[in-house]
Structure formats: C-alpha cells, structure tokens
Amino acid sequence: MEVINKLVTLKAHMDGSPQESDFVIKTETLSLSAVLESKDVLVKNIYVSIDPYQINRMKSLCSSQTASGSSYAAGIAPGQAIDTHGVGRVVVSGNPDFKKDDLVVGRIGWGEYSIVKEGANLDKLNPLGFPYSYHVGILGVSGFTAYAGFYEICQPKKGERVFVSAAAGSVGNIVGQYAKLFGCYVVGCAGSQEKVDLLKNKLGFDDAFNYKEETDLKAAVAKYFPDGEMLEAAVANMNQFGRVAVCGVIAEYTEKGKRAAPDMIDIVYKRITIRGFLAGDYMSQFPEFISATSDHLKTGRMHSIEDISQGLESIPSAFAGLFRGDNVGKKIVQIADE
Amino acid sequence: MEVINKLVTLKAHMDGSPQESDFVIKTETLSLSAVLESKDVLVKNIYVSIDPYQINRMKSLCSSQTASGSSYAAGIAPGQAIDTHGVGRVVVSGNPDFKKDDLVVGRIGWGEYSIVKEGANLDKLNPLGFPYSYHVGILGVSGFTAYAGFYEICQPKKGERVFVSAAAGSVGNIVGQYAKLFGCYVVGCAGSQEKVDLLKNKLGFDDAFNYKEETDLKAAVAKYFPDGEMLEAAVANMNQFGRVAVCGVIAEYTEKGKRAAPDMIDIVYKRITIRGFLAGDYMSQFPEFISATSDHLKTGRMHSIEDISQGLESIPSAFAGLFRGDNVGKKIVQIADE
Structure with a gap:
C-alpha cells in the first residue's frame, strides 16, 4: 500500500523577504508497509503552524543552526520536507505507542502526510473540548x-x-x-x-x-x-x-x-x-500552562485569535504573508478535515 | 577660621571626548565655623576616583539623570563641584558621627576639600592594613x-x-x-x-x-x-x-x-x-565582598592594579586619559598625603 504525498519545499535557500515563488510543491510516494516495518508513524496532517522563525532555517548561512540543538534551529535544504508544529491523525504506525486514527500533536510538516521517526516530538492529543487548531496556537x-x-x-x-x-x-x-x-x-x-x-x-x-x-x-x-x-x-x-x-x-x-x-x-x-x-526550556511548566489557559478559554477570559487558510497550496502565501503582516493572530493552515 | 579650597569644575557641558581644556580649577573659601554650626563634615581629600561614567553626568542632555535617583547619575553643571568616590580625613565636623582626623571613605569630590552633607554617603574607614588607595579601587x-x-x-x-x-x-x-x-x-x-x-x-x-x-x-x-x-x-x-x-x-x-x-x-x-x-543595588553583600577580597589580597591571590597621578591639577588629564585608554587598572588621583 502506498500514499501519494504532496509537500511544500524550498526551491533554493532564502535571501530577504520570502515570496510565494520561493516554494514548490513536490509529490512523493510513501510506503505504508515500510512504516509498519519501522518504528515510524505516518500522520495525516490536519492543522500546521506557520511561523516567522522558519525563515532563519531557510537561509543558506543558517546562523541559528549552530546555536542550538533544537529542531527550531536546524537548517532546511531545498527540496527537503519542512517540519513544523501541528495536529494530525495517525494513518499507520510501526511505533507501539500510537495506533491508527490516534489524534496527535507534535512535529509534523508542511505536507499532506508526515513520517514521524521514533523519539521525535509527537504526543497523543486530548483536545479538551477545544477546536483542534487551538492546540497549534494558544494551547500550543x-x-x-x-x-x-x-x-x-x-x-x-x-x-x-x-x-x-x-x-x-x-x-x-x-x-x-x-x-x-x-x-x-x-x-x-x-x-x-x-x-x-x-x-x-x-x-x-x-x-x-x-x-x-x-x-x-x-x-x-x-x-x-x-x-x-x-x-x-x-x-x-x-x-x-x-x-x-x-x-x-x-x-x-x-x-x-x-x-x-x-x-x-x-x-x-x-x-x-x-x-x-x-x-x-520550560517544558516542566507545560501542564500548568495548559490547565490555566484552558480554564481561561472556557470561562471566556481569554480568546484564541487564529487566522486559518485552507489547503496545502496556501502554505507559501501564508508564510510570505507573515512578513507583510497579513495575519491577525496565529497563522495556521488547515490541510485536511478534522 | 577659613580654608581656601581648590576644586576642578567644568567650563561648559561636555560634548564628545573630554579634553583637559574642558576643565578649570576654581578657588573658593570655606568657613570652618559654618561647618561646625551645621551637620556637615569638612573632609580633606586624599585619594579620589576617576571614572568614565562621570562624562554622562557632564553632558548637557544628561540622559542618565532621569534614569536613576542615584548620585551616579545626577547631572553636573558648569562651575559646580564634581562628586566622586574617595578617601579623606575629617578636618572639622558638625556631625556627631565624625570627629577631627577620622579617616573616611565615601562621596567626596574632585577638590582639595569637600563638604559632605548629613545623610550623604560617608563612612569611617578601617583600612584593614591596606594602602588607603585600595579603598578607592579594588576594595571600593x-x-x-x-x-x-x-x-x-x-x-x-x-x-x-x-x-x-x-x-x-x-x-x-x-x-x-x-x-x-x-x-x-x-x-x-x-x-x-x-x-x-x-x-x-x-x-x-x-x-x-x-x-x-x-x-x-x-x-x-x-x-x-x-x-x-x-x-x-x-x-x-x-x-x-x-x-x-x-x-x-x-x-x-x-x-x-x-x-x-x-x-x-x-x-x-x-x-x-x-x-x-x-x-x-547589592550593598547587602558589601561586607562579604570586603571580607573575601581582603583575604585574597592578603594571601596574594589577587592584586590591586592602580594607576595613581599626583595632585589636584592632574585630574583633568587623568579623566581625559581614560577615554584614550591611558590608564592601566584603576585611575586614582592622590590629592594630599595620607
């Protein structure tokens, strides 16, 4: 069994303000049996985060790359998948911690599907009664x-x-x-x-x-x-x-x-x-953050301000728009139905 | 009884790098009986500190002035006495906390004598066996x-x-x-x-x-x-x-x-x-600092690096020299014998 994946990739390293034309949508074939034979998880992406910091990873001289070991800083080469924070659903899993149809949150990518390696940042998501997109923004x-x-x-x-x-x-x-x-x-x-x-x-x-x-x-x-x-x-x-x-x-x-x-x-x-x-660096306080913030959201003392575009194809313009100030609140792209 | 005091003053507000010619030595007469009738202390200055930050107080638009209530930031007008950290000896005192010949450390000035008001920063100095100048620099x-x-x-x-x-x-x-x-x-x-x-x-x-x-x-x-x-x-x-x-x-x-x-x-x-x-802001730790540092100095694990010029008249060039990098270590002017 195979799925055809469409994903957004860089045409070349970024220099200056990003343009829609700096990106190209690539198609690849993913083998489900290969995932099942590994410890990988194949995720169908639902909501993905669009963030300004990604541009630092897209530059040829990626200064942040050497500065930190985190995935927030690693350079992104042209043609390569672009990882980001997001919410998705498990399609197949070779990792015993996840099973088909699990709702998950973590490090997925700007594509219709993502393969998440064992040990990478991925967790089952309890939506706590909120729209899934909240977990990309205000609860993410x-x-x-x-x-x-x-x-x-x-x-x-x-x-x-x-x-x-x-x-x-x-x-x-x-x-x-x-x-x-x-x-x-x-x-x-x-x-x-x-x-x-x-x-x-x-x-x-x-x-x-x-x-x-x-x-x-x-x-x-x-x-x-x-x-x-x-x-x-x-x-x-x-x-x-x-x-x-x-x-x-x-x-x-x-x-x-x-x-x-x-x-x-x-x-x-x-x-x-x-x-x-x-x-x-403050992950130990994440549970406290979720508890306080969901409480504020439930009682209406806080509001989630989201700016959601539809479809994988809207990612390049969503990203370029960040630098023009187009977005109001958290910029998210919805790639698939919930 | 009177003493004739010579003091260094600004000719005009400072702009750019300081020159010797930006300063003028002024003479004034101080009345000992007036000091005795007040709560003031008349100090004969021995060692005075020469510090780069003073230039910020000498500018016409003294940005530091509004930023902080401390004497390190108050503006200095042309013709006015210039206060600084230093060591001196009490000549006469109207303040019961001090008596003639007390060795003192605190906020004195770039002059042969200073009148220190009640409540201003002045303390009796125990030199702890060190040269007095140490209390202007490494122990100051x-x-x-x-x-x-x-x-x-x-x-x-x-x-x-x-x-x-x-x-x-x-x-x-x-x-x-x-x-x-x-x-x-x-x-x-x-x-x-x-x-x-x-x-x-x-x-x-x-x-x-x-x-x-x-x-x-x-x-x-x-x-x-x-x-x-x-x-x-x-x-x-x-x-x-x-x-x-x-x-x-x-x-x-x-x-x-x-x-x-x-x-x-x-x-x-x-x-x-x-x-x-x-x-x-860290004065509560001053005693600990003095104790640790004097111990290091006594055992030879630390060294006091001082650059001492002689005489009130050397203050303008001592100050201007700071901005040329003339000094090696702490710049101090010795105004009178110990």
Whole structure:
C-alpha cells in the first residue's frame, strides 16, 4: 500500500523577504508497509503552524543552526520536507505507542502526510473540548511561548506596565491577554487599524497603536516612546529594573544587517534585562500552562485569535504573508478535515 | 577660621571626548565655623576616583539623570563641584558621627576639600592594613562592581568561559581575577601590549589580546570572535545560556549615536541574557565582598592594579586619559598625603 504525498519545499535557500515563488510543491510516494516495518508513524496532517522563525532555517548561512540543538534551529535544504508544529491523525504506525486514527500533536510538516521517526516530538492529543487548531496556537507552542516569556522570563508584578510589540501576532496577543488577567497595564503595537481594534476591543489591551500610521504613531509615541525602533524605543522608555523577553525578531529575519541597538547606557542606569528564550526550556511548566489557559478559554477570559487558510497550496502565501503582516493572530493552515 | 579650597569644575557641558581644556580649577573659601554650626563634615581629600561614567553626568542632555535617583547619575553643571568616590580625613565636623582626623571613605569630590552633607554617603574607614588607595579601587566601588557583576549578575559556574572587555580597566581586571579564582577560563581584551602582558603574566588570565593591533586581533578573534564590536562579537560567540553583565559602555559615552547592536537572533536561540546593573543595588553583600577580597589580597591571590597621578591639577588629564585608554587598572588621583 502506498500514499501519494504532496509537500511544500524550498526551491533554493532564502535571501530577504520570502515570496510565494520561493516554494514548490513536490509529490512523493510513501510506503505504508515500510512504516509498519519501522518504528515510524505516518500522520495525516490536519492543522500546521506557520511561523516567522522558519525563515532563519531557510537561509543558506543558517546562523541559528549552530546555536542550538533544537529542531527550531536546524537548517532546511531545498527540496527537503519542512517540519513544523501541528495536529494530525495517525494513518499507520510501526511505533507501539500510537495506533491508527490516534489524534496527535507534535512535529509534523508542511505536507499532506508526515513520517514521524521514533523519539521525535509527537504526543497523543486530548483536545479538551477545544477546536483542534487551538492546540497549534494558544494551547500550543505560541501560547506556551507567551506563557514562559511573560511569567518565567519577565517575572511580572501586578500593576507593572507591559509593552507588547507585534501584539496582534501569534505570541504577542496571548502575552497581552495574560498580562491583563495578571493585573498589568498593557499597551500593544501592531501594523493595522483592524489589529489595533482587536487588541483594544476584543482582547482588553489598555491601549494600542498602529506603528505604520505616522500621525497616530507620533501621538502614541509621545505617550510611550519618543523615537526609534521598537526595542530601542521600549528600552529608552522603560522603568528601572525593566525586563525584555525576546522570543523572536521578525523585522530582523528578512533584512540583512538590520539590528536593534538599544542604548546600553539606559540598560546600565535602569538595570534593564534583555533575555532571549525558547519555550522548550520550560517544558516542566507545560501542564500548568495548559490547565490555566484552558480554564481561561472556557470561562471566556481569554480568546484564541487564529487566522486559518485552507489547503496545502496556501502554505507559501501564508508564510510570505507573515512578513507583510497579513495575519491577525496565529497563522495556521488547515490541510485536511478534522 | 577659613580654608581656601581648590576644586576642578567644568567650563561648559561636555560634548564628545573630554579634553583637559574642558576643565578649570576654581578657588573658593570655606568657613570652618559654618561647618561646625551645621551637620556637615569638612573632609580633606586624599585619594579620589576617576571614572568614565562621570562624562554622562557632564553632558548637557544628561540622559542618565532621569534614569536613576542615584548620585551616579545626577547631572553636573558648569562651575559646580564634581562628586566622586574617595578617601579623606575629617578636618572639622558638625556631625556627631565624625570627629577631627577620622579617616573616611565615601562621596567626596574632585577638590582639595569637600563638604559632605548629613545623610550623604560617608563612612569611617578601617583600612584593614591596606594602602588607603585600595579603598578607592579594588576594595571600593570598582571592586564591588566587579564582584556584583560577576557573582550576582552572571551567576557563574566553574569551568565556564568568561570574556572580559576593557580587561585592564578598573572593573575588568578585577572581574578577571575573580573569575580565575572561581575556576573559570578567562579571556580579556585590552588596548595595548603592556595591558595584555599584565593580564596574562600578573593577573593569570588564560588568554588576552590587544584589540587595537589588527594583526593580533585577527589571530585572536579567529579563536574567540569572528568580527565586529566587542559586545556584538561576544554575543555572536557566546555559548547557550550565556550572560552579559553590563556596568558601563565607555566606547559609547563619547560618540553620539554609537551603539552596540548584538544579534537578537543569537540572543533568542542561545537564550542569552544581557543585564545592566549598578553595584549599589547589592550593598547587602558589601561586607562579604570586603571580607573575601581582603583575604585574597592578603594571601596574594589577587592584586590591586592602580594607576595613581599626583595632585589636584592632574585630574583633568587623568579623566581625559581614560577615554584614550591611558590608564592601566584603576585611575586614582592622590590629592594630599595620607
């Protein structure tokens, strides 16, 4: 028995902003009997995550590759399958831990099917009564990154002022929601009026502004940031002992040599901490995160903001759109019916 | 009774690198009876500290001024006395805590005499058998900054690799010594061969290089840093979970717009922490610092590296020299005999 798999692959290494034409859809034949004879699991992919960090893996000089052993950093060669976080269903399994029709979450790929090796990140999924897509976003890596960054890295105190950049993005919108529930004053910036409205009206941000509208920006920054790039402006306006949690820097992924240069004199005198992190380092807190966040979602205190496109073929434009700010909230592609 | 005081003052606000001609020596008359009638202490200054951070207070737009309530950040106006850390002897005191001839350490000034107000930072000094100048440097703010930055901010582990920039400077040389004693592998950079020799031969650094000698630099950076400015290069070459403690940024004090721009992608993937600090926040650990450091000094495991000029008149060139890298170790001016 065989299945024909369609998967998205890179035409060549990425340089600059991604275009739809940088990708090609490839067809391959997968043997079910080969899977059954191995410890592999063949997964039919349902929802896959579309994330900006993937571009760092697509560059020819993959700087992140040497920096970390995690799958979030390994380089992606042209023609190769592109792994990502997602939800799917087991078709056949040579691994005794999984059986046909199991709902699973973990490291699948931008394709109709994925073969997941033994030992790779794959778990049975209890959807907890939520749409499966939640487990790609707010109850998945994006939500957990927001959770670890806000609670672990920033160690917030009630009443503190929190600024969230890319606040309508997959992680930012959740950081803002946690911060509001925790009792902070929360200001976000985003790239469109629609996003600003979402932050203020639906997600309860105390304030938000559109950094692309210069007139609004001037008014907004008079209040929060006098000038400059977001990180620089945030540091310039931070209070003493301020903390910056950095889980990604989308603006620097596609522009070579573009670098945030926060004022180190501010950093010293205001005793500011800038700290990079990967959510994976805090896995011991994942159960607590799931429990708290599902509770917030069930009682309506939190909202899942998802932007779902349909079909494998929409992956290249979904990905390229991240860098144009097309997405509102978590970008997900639905590849198959639930 | 009166004393004639000579003190160093600013001619005008500072802009760019400091020159000797930016300062003027002013004479004033101080009334001893006025001191006795107040709660003030009149101190004859013996050793005063010469530190790069003072330039931030001398600029017209004193950004540090608003950032922190400490005396390390308050602006200095032209004509005004310039306060600094130092050691002196009480001449007369209206404050019952001090009496004539008490040896004192604290916030005195760049002058022959200082009037220290009640409540200001001044303590009786037990020299513990060390030259008084040690209490301006290795047993004073410089040493304590090194101590807090290394132990508190960096939370070192034995065997870790430590890079010290400005390693022959007042704080850097002590950080390197602590790190060696703690069991780290220590590499320093400095601006002359003399300084590099000091680091390697006297202070026991595992390695050191002269960042001004391009040929040496290339060889050295091939080992430690492939390119760029120190902080950027350090971040680029850091291991996972690396920590950067920032107590000052001398290269940015005099060049407007000069900013370190470490790669935020590295910061995320390698989970790097960059943290500014002021030693004053860790005062509860000052006694422990003094006890450990004096013990190391007595047994010869640590060395005090001082660069002492003579006479009040040498203050302007001592200060300007900091920005040319003239000093080796802690820059101190001796104003009067012990």
